[in-house]
Amino acid sequence: MASISEIPDIVIGRLPIYLRALTQLIQQGQEITSSHELGQRLGISSAQIRKDLSHFGEFGKQGTGYQISHLQAQLKQILQVNREWPLVVVGAGDLGRAIAHYGGFVERGFRVVGLFDNDPAKIGTGAPDLKVKDIAEITDFVRERNIKIAMIAVPAEHAQAVCDTLVKAGVRAILNYAPITLTVPEGVHVQYIDPVTHLQRMTYYLD
Amino acid sequence: MASISEIPDIVIGRLPIYLRALTQLIQQGQEITSSHELGQRLGISSAQIRKDLSHFGEFGKQGTGYQISHLQAQLKQILQVNREWPLVVVGAGDLGRAIAHYGGFVERGFRVVGLFDNDPAKIGTGAPDLKVKDIAEITDFVRERNIKIAMIAVPAEHAQAVCDTLVKAGVRAILNYAPITLTVPEGVHVQYIDPVTHLQRMTYYLD
DNA sequence: TAGATTGTTAATCGATTAACAATC
DNA sequence: TAGATTGTTAATCGATTAACAATC
The missing domain is CATH 1.10.10.10 (Winged helix-like DNA-binding domain superfamily/Winged helix DNA-binding domain)
Known part of the structure; x- marks a missing residue:
């Protein structure tokens, strides 16, 4: 060992x-x-x-x-998933909302405790237990609850700025759904979910 | 070379x-x-x-x-993404609908041309240009249009059956959002998107 | 020209696999 | 016991990197 x-x-x-x-x-x-x-x-x-x-x-x-x-x-x-990690989702578009309400996280060690957006038309809407919050509140939210994990589901052009804010607030692991590579300081982990890269990897092999 | x-x-x-x-x-x-x-x-x-x-x-x-x-x-x-690949999405839950309506596919070589579900309450609903269709129609739909790519966004317990149907209909590349490993014949490509595996890979490194 | 960067080779590095003693 | 499967070592395999001639 x-x-x-x-x-x-x-x-x-x-x-x-x-x-x-x-x-x-x-x-x-x-x-x-x-x-x-x-x-x-x-x-x-x-x-x-x-x-x-x-x-x-x-x-x-x-x-x-x-x-x-x-x-x-x-x-x-x-x-370390024999515990429950709280996490936040940033971006309350179709994808962000779908992720935030996905029921499969809890039994595998994660719980979405916050959903954020910068669109005033979206803030305050959504399920009662997970109303969309103003992105302006995210730093306090993350700090107060000592949240270490976030998922980013905002348009590509805003992803890096959101990432910077999250890292500054203390987030150390980011799952990025925006189709760009993020730059983060040492010690911050990033994983990417971009369905198109997966599709493109397969079309190479198709006739 | x-x-x-x-x-x-x-x-x-x-x-x-x-x-x-x-x-x-x-x-x-x-x-x-x-x-x-x-x-x-x-x-x-x-x-x-x-x-x-x-x-x-x-x-x-x-x-x-x-x-x-x-x-x-x-x-x-x-x-081979200097063309447009038609694809179908199976599963019209939150995630399937979010995927199907995601606007980022077309400029990168893909177009969602069909959205399927087995729930009568969902069939016929949705955007006019992408109404949810009955899963029973998927084989004909895929065959007639010579569709080679599908995305699976159904509950884990139905994913393998859906996969089998798709492969039989001629699909050769599958992007699977259900959290299980699929079994497919030689020559069929599968890629996986499971946010939890990505999260779990990062929690290992967190304090 | 001088500086920069490619494409490629050879060396290094690391990951996978085969094989088997240990042992349940 | 006999059969099966682990944990581990050593060998193989493949991927990454360093280095540099070619050349824009």
């Missing part, structure tokens, strides 16, 4: 995939799995799964495999 | 990122760039960018760099 600082980011990136697959197996009523079965489902070699897990400890039993609930609990702990 | 069949998928995956950055530079009024500048913006080494591009030809000029509009046109051609 290597020291934590040496674990490659590409390995960290696969852990949520493993976690998701384990949750699915549990829902199907299964209690035990193997690196082979998991690999087949995910299109990953069994050796890679065992190697990835070995960075963090020993979670299986020779001859048997892995108790799914146990491995799931371990992965949640490693990824 | 290597033969096309040898080009690593990881290289293909970076081309849409380059294309997106070039488009942004053009919008900012810039006409020439270099591998160094592009790399700085994207957090990628200049050597990697030059190496990636060299798989497809020579697009730059020594001492000068790249004419952005030319490189952009070349990348569009390589990725």
Whole structure:
């Protein structure tokens, strides 16, 4: 088991995939799995799964495999999603509202606690428990609640400014839905969701 | 310039990122760039960018760099997005509707031409030009129009069945928003968008 | 010309896989 | 026990980077 600082980011990136697959197996009523079965489902070699897990400890039993609930609990702990992270969504357009009201976050470790926009026509509207707030209030909101995670769903031309504001307020992890690369200081993590880049990656292979 | 069949998928995956950055530079009024500048913006080494591009030809000029509009046109051609791909969205919940009405597809090579759901309460509703259609009609719809691309935004438990239907109808590229890994035959491409996996990848690094 | 940047080669670096002893 | 599967090592494979001749 290597020291934590040496674990490659590409390995960290696969852990949520493993976690998701384990949750699915549990829902199907299964209690035990193997690196082979998991690999087949995910299109990953069994050796890679065992190697990835070995960075963090020993979670299986020779001859048997892995108790799914146990491995799931371990992965949640490693990824720090055995708690609930509050997060804010910036941008209350179609996409921002859809994200903010998505029901699948809570069971996987996240809760949307604020939805912000700069459009006066939108501020105050929406579900009673998640009314759109004025973007001007976001710094205080994030600071007071010690929020570390945000999702950006504003037009591309405003994304960098929103990002800067969030970082200044203390946000350390950003999921960016705007189709631009953000510049952030060291220690701030950014992930990107741009459906078009995924589509373009596939059209290359189409006839 | 290597033969096309040898080009690593990881290289293909970076081309849409380059294309997106070039488009942004053009919008900012810039006409020439270099591998160094592009790399700085994207957090990628200049050597990697030059190496990636060299798989497809020579697009730059020594001492000068790249004419952005030319490189952009070349990348569009390589990725086959110098045309407009029709696609269907399956699932007319909050997320599916938000995706279907997203305005950013057309300028990047895609057009949503159909939105489907199995809920009678939803069928027939929505914008006049993109009314929700009955999922029962999707096979004919896809076949008749020779549609090759689909986005899946249905609950996880229905995603695999929808996927099977789409593939049988002729779809060859699927962007899946449901949080499960899909099983598809050889020759069918799948990309995944699951915001939670991205978030979980970042929480690992948070204090 | 002098300075800059490409395209490409070779070296380095890191990730994946094969194989197997350990052991349940 | 016999069969199965883990965790780990070493080998392989592939991707990234450094360096530089070519040349605009």
